[in-house]
Amino acid sequence: MPKAQRRQPRQARALATRAAIFEAATQILETEGEAGFNTNRVAQRAGVSVGTLYQYFGSKQAILAALAREENARNREALAAHVRAGGESPVRLAIRNQIHALAGRPATRRAALKAIMAEEGVEGIARETRATTRLLPRMDPFDAFVLDRAVAGVIRAAVLEQSPHLADPRLEDALVRLVETFTVD
Numbered sequence: 001m002p003k004a005q006r007r008q009p010r011q012a013r014a015l016a017t018r019a020a021i022f023e024a025a026t027q028i029l030e031t032e033g034e035a036g037f038n039t040n041r042v043a044q045r046a047g048v049s050v051g052t053l054y055q056y057f058g059s060k061q062a063i064l065a066a067l068a069r070e071e072n073a074r075n076r077e078a079l080a081a082h083v084r085a086g087g088e089s090p091v092r093l094a095i096r097n098q099i100h101a102l103a104g105r106p107a108t109r110r111a112a113l114k115a116i117m118a119e120e121g122v123e124g125i126a127r128e129t130r131a132t133t134r135l136l137p138r139m140d141p142f143d144a145f146v147l148d149r150a151v152a153g154v155i156r157a158a159v160l161e162q163s164p165h166l167a168d169p170r171l172e173d174a175l176v177r178l179v180e181t182f183t184v185d
Contacts, residue, residue, distance in 0.1 A: 018056055020046040022067045025060075029107040037111065039063075064108070064115035065124070071101060072128050090137065095175045098155050099166060106166075109159055125152065147182055151175050 024045035028037050039060050043053040057063045075097040083090045102109040116124045129152050139147075154175060158166040165171050 017046070017048055017052065020048065021053060021056065021063060022070075025063050025067065026105055026108045029111050030105055033107055034111050061115035061119050064112040065119050067108070068102070068112035068116055069128070075101065089176070091179050092172070092176050095151060095179070096172055098151065099172055099175075106159075106162065110162070113156065113159055125156070143182065147179050150178065 021042060024042045025037065028041050028045060032041075037060060039053055039057075040050055042060065042063065043050045046053070053063075057066065079090065079093055079097060082088065082093055087093075102112065113125075116128075120127075129148050154171075155166075157163070158171070
């Protein structure tokens with residue numbers, strides 16, 4: 001299971017503090033890289049004390065893992081709404097969401113992926129992926145496992161390797177073809 005945040009924000013001010021911490025973390029990672037990223041710098045940039053930061057997050061990795069989980073949850077909500085509305089292919093949209101997660105913030109995305117893997121291992125990644133897969137059309141569980149890991153593996157490799165293919169629209173098309181070809185009866 002993911003490491004629990006120390007304090008769950010409920011009031012508007014606490015939610016704003018959490019959002020400021022996320023934004024500060026992103027700004028630091030994108031301008032200074034992982035070498036400049038630490039809790040003292042995040043607290044300073046967010047305009048909060050280090051003690052306040054630690055009320056919410058136990059470590060810099062916990063900040064990044066929570067930021068990624070929150071974005072993934074928003075993406076799943078959008079996908080679920082899209083599926084209910086009967087719009088564009090849910091497979092294409094799910095793949096697009098994975099490819100463009102934390103769009104425009106590649107350093108944050110890499111660091112967040114590493115943080116989730118360090119904090120939760122591959123099970124953390126698998127849990128997030130299973131939550132999205134449940135929104136897609138039903139298929140054989142074995143086939144779903146193979147496709148899910150194939151798509152996630154390609155995207156994860158592109159993120160960690162800083163591949164230019166991540167920005168190439170052909171990546172989305174290729175992954176959609178992979179899924180659609182595999183699922184044709």
